[in-house]
Amino acid sequence: xxxxxxxxxxxxxxxxxxxxxxxxxxxxxxxxxxxxxxxxxxxxxxxxxxxxxxxxxxxxxxxxxxxxxxxxxxxxxxxxxxxxxxxxxxxxxxxxxxxxxxxxxxxxxxxxxxxxxxxxxxxxxxxxxxxxxxxxxxxxxxxxxxxxxxxxxxxxxxxxxxxxxxxxxxxxxxxxxxxxxxxxxxxxxxxxxxxxxxxxxxxxxxxxxxxxxxxxxxxxxxxxxxxxxxxxxxxxxxxxxxxxxxxxxxxxxxxxxxxxxxxxxxxxxxxxxxxxxxxxxxxxxxxxxxxxxxxxxxxxxxxx
Amino acid sequence: xxxxxxxxxxxxxxxxxxxxxxxxxxxxxxxxxxxxxxxxxxxxxxxxxxxxxxxxxxxxxxxxxxxxxxxxxxxxxxxxxxxxxxxxxxxxxxxxxxxxxxxxxxxxxxxxxxxxxxxxxxxxxxxxxxxxxxxxxxxxxxxxxxxxxxxxxxxxxxxxxxxxxxxxxxxxxxxxxxxxxxxxxxxxxxxxxxxxxxxxxxxxxxxxxxxxxxxxxxxxxxxxxxxxxxxxxxxxxxxxxxxxxxxxxxxxxxxxxxxxxxxxxxxxxxxxxxxxxxxxxxxxxxxxxxxxxxxxxxxxxxxx
Numbered sequence: 001x002x003x004x005x006x007x008x009x010x011x012x013x014x015x016x017x018x019x020x021x022x023x024x025x026x027x028x029x030x031x032x033x034x035x036x037x038x039x040x041x042x043x044x045x046x047x048x049x050x051x052x053x054x055x056x057x058x059x060x061x062x063x064x065x066x067x068x069x070x071x072x073x074x075x076x077x078x079x080x081x082x083x084x085x086x087x088x089x090x091x092x093x094x095x096x097x098x099x100x101x102x103x104x105x106x107x108x109x110x111x112x113x114x115x116x117x118x119x120x121x122x123x124x125x126x127x128x129x130x131x132x133x134x135x136x137x138x139x140x141x142x143x144x145x146x147x148x149x150x151x152x153x154x155x156x157x158x159x160x161x162x163x164x165x166x167x168x169x170x171x172x173x174x175x176x177x178x179x180x181x182x183x184x185x186x187x188x189x190x191x192x193x194x195x196x197x198x199x200x201x202x203x204x205x206x207x208x209x210x211x212x213x214x215x216x217x218x219x220x221x222x223x224x225x226x227x228x229x230x231x232x233x234x235x236x237x238x239x240x241x242x243x244x245x246x247x248x249x250x251x252x253x254x255x256x257x258x259x260x261x262x263x264x265x266x267x268x269x270x271x272x273x274x275x276x277x278x279x280x281x282x283x284x285x286x287x288x289x290x291x292x293x294x295x296x297x298x299x300x301x302x303x304x
Numbered sequence: 305x306x307x308x309x310x311x312x313x314x315x316x317x318x319x320x321x322x323x324x325x326x327x328x329x330x331x332x333x334x335x336x337x338x339x340x341x342x343x344x345x346x347x348x349x350x351x352x353x354x355x356x357x358x359x360x361x362x363x364x365x366x367x368x369x370x371x372x373x374x375x376x377x378x379x380x381x382x383x384x385x386x387x388x389x390x391x392x393x394x395x396x397x398x399x400x401x402x403x404x405x406x407x408x409x410x411x412x413x414x415x416x417x418x419x420x421x422x423x424x425x426x427x428x429x430x431x432x433x434x435x436x437x438x439x440x441x442x443x444x445x446x447x448x449x450x451x452x453x454x455x456x457x458x459x460x461x462x463x464x465x466x467x468x469x470x471x472x473x474x475x476x477x478x479x480x481x482x483x484x485x486x487x488x489x490x491x492x493x494x495x496x497x498x499x500x501x502x503x504x505x506x507x508x509x510x511x512x513x514x515x516x517x518x519x520x521x522x523x524x525x526x527x528x529x530x531x532x533x534x535x536x537x538x539x540x541x542x543x544x545x546x547x548x549x550x551x552x553x554x555x556x557x558x559x560x561x562x563x564x565x566x567x568x569x570x571x572x573x574x575x576x577x578x579x580x581x582x583x584x585x586x587x588x589x590x591x592x593x594x595x596x597x598x599x600x601x602x603x604x605x606x607x608x
Contacts, residue, residue: 014381017350021377039377040344046321063409065380069373073325073343076369077318094409101405105367105398107448144411 001029003153003205003303005228007269008044010295012234012248013066014273015039020297021066022270024230025050026151026207029132033057035149035209041070042077048298052078057128059135060091061211062146068095072102079110086113090127090137092145093118121145124222129154138222140213142247148213150222152206158198165197207303208263212270214244215253223261228303230295231257232270233281251281255288264304269295305333307457307509307607309532311573312348314599316538316552317370318577319343324601325370326574328534329354330511332455333436337361339453339513345374346381352602356382361432363439364395365515366450372399376406383414390417394431394441396449397422425449428526433458442526444517446551452517454526456510462502469501511607512567516574518548519557527565532607534599535561536574537585555585559592568608573599 004027009020021038025045032054034041045052052074060068068091078087089095096116103110117127119137128135131154138148157179165175170184178184184192208223210231223229234248243250249257251268258266266289268281275281278294285292293301309330315323325342329349336358338345349356356378364372372395382391393399400420407414421431423441432439435458442452461483469479474488482488488496512527514535527533538552547554553561555572562570570593572585579585582598589596597605 013384015347015350017347020347039374040347043319043321043324043344046319065377065406065410065412069377070343073369073373080317092409098402098405098409101402102369105396105402105448106369108369144409 001202002027003029003207004300005035005207005230005267005303006048006050006300007295007297008041008048009036009038010269010271010297011038011066012232012270012272013064015066016273016276018297019271019273020044021069022061022211023070024209024295025055026209028151028153031056031130031132033059033151035059036061036067036211037070037074038066039069042074044297045074053081053083056085056087057135058087058089058091059149059209060089060095061140061148061209062142062144063092063094063098064144064212067211071095072099075099075114076106076108079108079112083112086115088115088117088128090117090119090135092121092147119147121147124150136222138208138210138219140211141216142212142214146212148208148210150206150208150226153204155204156201158194158201161197161199168192168197170197205303210257212247213249214247215249215257217257217260219257220260223257223263225262227264228267228301229258229261229263229265230267230269233268233285234270234272236275236280236284251284252288255285255292258285258289258292263289264291265301266292267295267301268292305506306331307333307511308604309339309511309534309571309607310352310354310604311599311601312345312352313340313342314573314575314601315342315370316536316574316576317368319370320577320580322601323575323577324348325373326365326515327374328513328599329359330455330513332457335360335434335436337363337455339363340365340371340515341374341378342370343373346378348601349378357385357387360389360391361439362391362393362395363453363513364393364399365444365452365513366446366448367396367398367402368448368516371515376403379403379418380410380412383412383416387416390419392419392421392432394421394423394439396425396451423451425451428454440526442512442514442523444515445520446516446518450516452512452514454510454512454530457506457508459508460505462498462505465501465503472496472501474501509607514561516551517553518551519553519561521561521564523561524564527561527567529566531568532571532605533562533565533567533569534571534573537572537589538574538576540579540584540588555588556592559589559596562589562593562596567593568595569605570596571599571605572596
């Protein structure tokens with residue numbers, strides 16, 4: 001079942017000719033979510049042929065322009081094109097007023113239900129729960145209130161051991177209970193333990209979006225065991241003082257973070273416009289953690 | 305001396321894969337002005353290698369997103385890259401509050417002087433005068449307060465008839481007076497008329513930016529004799545009812561406007577996303593006015 005992320009933007013504040021500001025589309029079991037929405041995200045969606053009609057949730061990490069300035073235009077286009085389904089927007093409290101002001105001044109009347117959920121940047125919080133996954137906000141350390149997001153599948157049902165169940169002639173009507181982990185008592189009153197009749201559920205997969213932040217070793221508990229970790233890596237470590245001043249992270253530190261939290265794979269992004277060639281950032285992160293990739297625009301990364 | 309316009313965006317509200325929302329760079333004698341600033345204008349400036357450092361004035365016609373949503377990001381980038389020179393922004397009164405809110409919420413501290421001049425959409429008004437040109441706002445008829453802009457050179461100095469002046473041994477010191485139209489009295493007290501000693505100044509050139517509007521024949525006086533007329537032409541005339549409802553203009557009507565006001569050349573833009581091929585819009589406008597061009601992105605049109 002799908003769990004992947006497509007990169008729409010990987011630049012930091014200043015875009016370059018071939019890099020757009022932050023935006024990613026996460027697909028969890030065919031539910032599409034937008035993580036940040038930098039300027040021109042709607043163009044990037046068009047470019048990579050991802051229909052905005054399919055987006056159900058939008059998460060904004062913070063109110064620096066390169067993370068949310070595409071939102072006004074995207075919402076206007078979504079509205080203009082006749083959406084009727086609800087869309088839920090998560091972001092810092094001030095985001096709502098800014099969007100509403102824009103609708104007011106531009107004479108835009110929303111024709112679809114837009115629900116706003118304010119995030120807070122003080123502690124980890126569950127902000128969304130669906131049948132299949134949960135989303136948690138992650139408190140980050142940046143110049144203005146900022147949260148990352150952790151998206152984690154919920155534990156699924158156990159899988160029926162068909163051969164064993166058929167051997168015991170267990171009626172189909174009991175399969176639902178078995179999937180939920182219950183034991184089975186047969187007609188003679190004999191109890192068959194669930195673990196003899198089923199296999200373990202699918203492994204839980206998770207994705208963490210660590211948007212702008214100063215390197216924060218404290219995050220290792222929240223991020224423990226994450227399958228795919230996206231971590232900003234604005235600078236090379238030779239500019240660590242600049243990273244400290246501007247509350248960003250270096251590629252080396254992003255690698256260390258992945259190592260510390262036991263991630264399976266690391267994605268680097270939010271690259272400073274000063275780096276034309278991104279290879280040195282990749283190599284630097286690899287010195288601390290092996291499985292690293294650059295968040296190149298248009299590329300889809302599977303979470304597994 | 306330069307007087308040209310480079311198109312950065314020509315789509316209407318909904319962008320397409322190859323068309324961006326409204327933005328144009330006008331160059332009048334090396335003074336650069338931005339006319340509207342749709343989303344991703346800063347990317348388009350990068351793409352067409354026009355330095356934002358050179359932009360001195362920005363004019364926003366109205367507060368529909370496709371005409372101004374690139375402004376926040378562009379100003380942030382300009383600020384981030386250390387501009388010190390003043391930049392003057394003209395636009396509807398509510399624009400200032402929106403931009404200021406964005407600076408506040410994003411923790412942006414402007415390091416260059418940004419001057420804001422509010423436009424009004426009730427009557428033509430001179431909103432800028434420099435040594436070489438004047439800019440007038442043009443009241444338009446749209447769903448929200450909207451102005452177009454007319455940029456017109458000021459009358460220049462007369463040109464010295466060098467052969468005649470040398471023949472009469474007129475000292476160089478008098479040339480300034482001659483250029484300003486004064487007659488010349490020689491040592492014998494004989495008066496030589498200015499028109500015998502100089503040629504007429506360069507012809508005054510003008511550009512009109514008629515952004516979103518319902519077809520307005522009343523504009524013909526303001527636009528009288530304009531050299532290059534940009535006029536929105538969102539629809540083909542078969543959709544004139546839709547144009548009326550949404551306060552837009554058809555390609556045929558744009559051609560009629562150019563004809564009525566005696567423009568030298570017409571530029572069509574603000575194309576609905578429904579038109580993949582723009583030729584029918586061009587042909588339709590040509591049925592009313594001969595010298596028509598499509599405002600294709602990246603193309604520079606000379607005003608003469």
